[in-house]
Amino acid sequence: MRRSSYAVLLAFFCLCPQSALLAQSSSGWLHVEVNEKTADPALVKVNLPLSLVDVALGVVKDENLKSGRLKLDMHDISVADLRRLWSELKKSGNADFVTVEKKGESVRIARQGNYLLVKVSESERKNSKVDLKIPFHVVDALLSGTGDELNIKAAIAAMQHNGVGEILTVHDNQTQVRIWVD
Amino acid sequence: MTFKNFVIGFLIVVLLLAAYVIHAGFVVVHVKAREANVWVPVPIALGHLVGAFVNFPLGDRPEFEKALEYREAAAEILKQLKDLPDAEFVEVTKPHEHVRISKRGNSLCIDVENLNEKVKVRVPLRAAGRLLESLNRQSVNVGELVACLEWQPPGDIVHVQTGREEVRVSIW
Numbered sequence: 001m002r003r004s005s006y007a008v009l010l011a012f013f014c015l016c017p018q019s020a021l022l023a024q025s026s027s028g029w030l031h032v033e034v035n036e037k038t039a040d041p042a043l044v045k046v047n048l049p050l051s052l053v054d055v056a057l058g059v060v061k062d063e064n065l066k067s068g069r070l071k072l073d074m075h076d077i078s079v080a081d082l083r084r085l086w087s088e089l090k091k092s093g094n095a096d097f098v099t100v101e102k103k104g105e106s107v108r109i110a111r112q113g114n115y116l117l118v119k120v121s122e123s124e125r126k127n128s129k130v131d132l133k134i135p136f137h138v139v140d141a142l143l144s145g146t147g148d149e150l151n152i153k154a155a156i157a158a159m160q161h162n163g164v165g166e167i168l169t170v171h172d173n174q175t176q177v178r179i180w181v182d
Numbered sequence: 183m184t185f186k187n188f189v190i191g192f193l194i195v196v197l198l199l200a201a202y203v204i205h206a207g208f209v210v211v212h213v214k215a216r217e218a219n220v221w222v223p224v225p226i227a228l229g230h231l232v233g234a235f236v237n238f239p240l241g242d243r244p245e246f247e248k249a250l251e252y253r254e255a256a257a258e259i260l261k262q263l264k265d266l267p268d269a270e271f272v273e274v275t276k277p278h279e280h281v282r283i284s285k286r287g288n289s290l291c292i293d294v295e296n297l298n299e300k301v302k303v304r305v306p307l308r309a310a311g312r313l314l315e316s317l318n319r320q321s322v323n324v325g326e327l328v329a330c331l332e333w334q335p336p337g338d339i340v341h342v343q344t345g346r347e348e349v350r351v352s353i354w
Contacts, residue, residue, distance in 0.1 A: 043275040052262055059255040 028181055035176040050181070054156055068153030069145055079148045086143055090136065128172030203227045206332045208354040215347040226332050234325030253314055260311050263290060302341040306334045
């Protein structure tokens, strides 16, 4: 998978769990751990109560992020396309939606119960692996915005009603990322 | 007789004032460098009293106006922080650098350490709350700022250590 697509995917789903986590419960905590083993290694740990993230989200006044809504500027696919795609995917039962097997690379997007699973692994150039597990209701809430906006606030609120565990893990030669809520 | 009563009354007032000043605490600024060693204790109650006559007009400064926009959110965050258990919110570890933001007791602690310097800041949450309340006007009163430090638990609130000097601001 290309690095740019990888980054977009990561950003999209990192925000998604955040919001979901916040909504989950006022006592829930969001944890992010990034371990970089590059020439300039770094270990970053963030532990924040979801309620605090919710408040902070309301404060951010960025060009693309206002009032808990993130405006996406994607060229390959629009948020409207994502909504259409998502509504179709939801109608199916447990199934593998996308499976790509290439030499040194595999991608799997599937539904398992009430979760959307995305698994990407690449072993040719660098040994990387991405595991993403998002509750359906969180994606629903995230896509409940209008236009090219992702409704992060709503996704957070959606998370308040369900327990969430491990959301995202990324492993490659140089970087490990883990996002979870408890 | 009258003079004796006056002296007793005066002594009682002085003692009460002294008790108040001592109980309100002291801010001690200690600067240690190669060429100087300065130690300045300032009674917080006195700073509160004297500072009450000093106002900084900030209303016309755009940065201040912008900062005021975040006051409500900051107040909400402070309110939530008070109810949280002790925790480490952010920790960044690099080979020669360490940053940690945490809650310890009733204070928010920020520790930054690298090869050249060590910085430790402890922000008592109650003092931060009072500070926010005092920032709701077009000018900032120095007395109110100093008053934020009254009745706070003792200890360092700022400690900066570099190769050349050391600055410590403590509450006693």
